[in-house]
Amino acid sequence: MERVLVADDQHDVLESLQLLLKNEGFAIDVASSPRAVVEAVQSRHYDVLLLDMNYARDTTSGGEGLELLSRISELDQPPPVVLMTAWGSVELAVEAMRNGGCDFVQKPWNNRNLIATLRRNVERGKAKHEQQRAAAAVMRELGEARETQQRLLPDLMPRLAGMDIHTAWLPASEVGGDYFDAIPLSETSLALCIADVSGKGVAAALLMSNIQANVRAFSRVDRTPSDVCAQLNRVVCENTAGQSFVTLFYAVLDVRRRTLTFTNAGHVPPVLIREDGCLQKLSEGGTVLGLFPDSAFEQAVTSLSVRDHLVLMTDGITEASNADGEQFGDEGRIAELLMRNRRLTSQQLKDTLLDAVASFCRGSLQDDAALMVLSLL
Secondary structure (H helix, E strand, O other), X not given: OOEEXXXXXXXXXXXXXXXXXXXXXXXXXXXXXXXXXXXXXXXXXXXXXXXXXXXXXXXXXXXXXHHHHHHHHOOOOOOOEEEEEOOOOHHHHHHHHHOOOOEEEEXXXXXXXXXXXXXXXXXXXXXXXXXXXXXXXHHHHHHHHHHHHHHHOOXXXXXXXXXXEEEEEEOOOOOOOEEEEEEEOOOOEEEXXXXXXXXXXXXXXXXXXXXHHHHHHHOOOOXXXXXXXXXXXXXXXXXXXXXXXXXXXXXXXXXXXXXXXEEEEOOOOOEEXXXXXXXXXXXXXXXXXXXXXXOOOOOEXXXXXXXXXXXXXXXXXXXXXXXXXXXXXXXXXXXXXXXXXXXXXXXXXXXXXXXXXXXXXXXXXXXXXXXXXXXXX
């Protein structure tokens, strides 16, 4: 049974409406003052509120009704409000709709029209409530998905003698398609990975979780980066049928030999900043994962020195835009920043880069972003 709160300061109007609405199968509560209306809505669920626009303090302007309507609209999940007054005007009706009213009825009312108006708004309210429940359920699910995705990322970076790693993960929405990992292969070697799935949201997050699981499954001391990328490419092709793709950088760091063997599958080239001021972009590899199942990937080897920094990032950082449409990665901005701050620790360099991109785009990243900074000690 739909419950209606009828608000009017005239006793005869309340009696008449109670009789009419009860005969139509409504459950009725009444209120004769603005304060009683607010208290009733706060304490009980109503399917619709039939609200008079004028009370004893002001009988013609509708000002009290508009003020009361504003207070009701600020409450948590207010009912649909049908407004009623004998002093109607186009201006008053427009203002009432702006303040949160759903419909407008003039006194004296037509019984059939009034009942139809109430039933119509009861159905609208139920539909809106159901949409809100569904949206809340989606937000809960997204929150759970975000927590799950965060658990898939490494809580702590592996600690090998002679190196230090710091990371950041910044999804543009509740879940994201960016991923990084650092996987110990031996006492002196480490697999490094950073990736970016095309698209955003749950679909991208699901594919990324699959990539993460397969990276860990394929990462072995006896498997080269080019082999790992070839295997991952076949997995992505099978899972997406060409409907999505993944950019990925995969490398094996040998701390003892101070070498980095890597393959870049269409990803933003990581930057190696040398202690002496030289800069190297790591772009050798092949195309993105997921387009061609038989793609082959090259690999390259570079040497490392003490106090070198390796910076891996996704395009959420390089393509972050400011109000003028400029991208953070334009005009060598990132390279210049990294070179200028190459004496910092890995954590300091990570924080400096994040602060710079946040300042550039005023804290509003348009895409998922991930960052990893590794330093040789």
